[in-house]
Amino acid sequence: MQRLVVLGGGESGVGTAILGKKQGYDVFVSDFGKIKAHYKEVLIINKIEWEEETHTEELVLNADVVMKSPGIPDKSPIVKKLSEKGIPVISEIEFAAPFTKAKTIGITGSNGKTTTTSLTYHLLKRGGLNVGLGGNIGKSFAWQIAEDKFDCYVLELSSFQLDGIVNYRPDIAIITNISPDHLDRYEYDYNKYIAAKFRITMNQTENDYLIYDGDDEAITNWLHNNKTNAQLIPFSLEKIFEKGAFIKNDTMEININEEEFTMETANIALEGKHNLKNAMAATSVAKLMNIRKAVIRESLSNFQGVEHRLEKVLKIQNVQYINDSKATNVNATFFALDSMTVPTIWIAGGVDKGNDYAELMPLVREKVKGIVCLGVDNKKIIDAFGGVVDIMVEVNNMQEAVKTASHMAEKGDAVLLSPACASFDLFENYEDRGRQFKQAVQNL
CATH class of the missing domain: 3.40.1190.10 (Mur-like, catalytic domain)
Incomplete structure (x- = not known):
């Protein structure tokens, strides 16, 4: 029986484990973090062995084939060891x-x-x-x-x-x-x-x-x-x-x-x-x-479009709130700012993936009147746009970001969450970030 080891117990990992078991593999799921409760239940019901918060080498390095979840980088120690042993590491697809x-x-x-x-x-x-x-x-x-x-x-x-x-x-x-x-x-x-x-x-x-x-x-x-x-x-x-x-x-x-x-x-x-x-x-x-x-x-x-992608949330006191949490890079935020037709308060920031903000400069000059920086490290955004917009504020949670933006906005403006960054410093993922934004807007 061929041994399939699945690294990562999320959606793609658990799905692969279920298919592997059905196809007659000996399956083991190993997650360096915590596995969410509902995925654990699925593994238990399907009698698939699993571990969390560790990769036990003797249980992983005896694989015939390894499916690595997309979030795990090639340079992680366990993946390097698998490569050294010549064990194929492939994606779910x-x-x-x-x-x-x-x-x-x-x-x-x-x-x-x-x-x-x-x-x-x-x-x-x-x-x-x-x-x-x-x-x-x-x-x-x-x-x-x-x-x-x-x-x-x-x-x-x-x-x-x-x-x-x-x-x-x-x-x-x-x-x-x-x-x-x-x-x-x-x-x-x-x-x-x-x-x-x-x-x-x-x-x-x-x-x-x-x-x-x-x-x-x-x-x-x-x-x-x-x-x-x-x-x-x-x-x-x-x-x-x-x-x-x-x-x-x-x-x-x-x-x-x-x-x-x-x-x-x-x-x-x-x-x-x-x-x-x-x-x-x-x-x-x-x-x-x-x-x-x-x-x-x-x-x-x-067609209604996708949640967290230029999604109109609410209009409050004639200010339109827009959730573009899915904009996790500069190019996505470029599209968002480009589509704005009114003065905009821009909520930006998060985990920078080597961003170059220069291409946003003309749009920020033209459309953005204030920036709310929502991230653990906002230095690059402040350095790039500090001299360009009238007002810039740093916050460290979504409630504060939305409240601050609402104070900065005047009738006829828009508040746009389009971070241009990944979300992992303060949120689980971009969906979590978008949902927190919508919740904070509803609480205004």
Whole structure:
């Protein structure tokens, strides 16, 4: 019996353990932190052995294969020891994919991947397909393969998940865009991060498709200098393609498989230029999967967007509060500030991943009147914008951040939580941060 060791007892870890057990592996789950109570229950019910707050080497280093949760870095001591012993360390996606015949649509990118994944899922589901949603979002891919029978899966894939693939090949891949993010995990080498994203297409064949942002410099440079076997489908706000997606006279046009799809951009529910790109990417998938045009139009006009992504929370005394907690890097915050149309109080900060705030400078000058710094170490934000905005305040919890912002805001302003940083200094994750923001706004 082959031994599968799962590092990390969260959603992807427990899902992998359940699939592994079902496929006849001897399974052991090891988490260096604490395992949440409901995941422990699942492991116990399924008679899967586990440990927490430690990695017992003799129980881990005897594995035939190891599934590492995406949050665990390659440089952690236990992963280094596994590598020295030549034990394969793979991601959930790599482990699970061979156990399903379903088509997969893999979506990666620095920003927009959750919105694009959710919108693609919405389009395919409304189109009548038997489709699952997984990867970095929703229920674990492995868990769904163990328990559900979907014909296709829409998967949000982070660079960390792609680092752990060997043979995985999506039928359709999307790269929404690439900008510097998570550089702390890539030795502060941007090219290594770009290469990680492009692993999504490394096993694709000429029967597969790669949908990508044709305006994105990092993507177009990579494609110019490297080869993929996949058929290329670009999307753009600036260029027009014979095969691909583009905007012409306020109309989204998609030309794929000799067939044209058009829709006026004014009828697309999601706001902002970056969301037009997400819509083009998702619609390209829907066209490849033969979803009817009327269904695509209807679905694009009623899609509500993603929680914690430019989510309008409440308007209090004519001040609009917006939750963009999902903006964990500078590029995401750039989109958020770019979409603001009124003077803005910006709540920012958290764990800096090697951020360069320079690209935000023109937007901050134009739109931001005050900044509330919400992080343990706010030095970089203060150094970058201290001389640019009228008022800057440091706080160390969300209640205080929202209260302070509400005092700074005047009628007609907006308060925007768009941190540009990871959340792990004061919060469990970006969802926790977003929920605390919404709670604090409701308490005003």
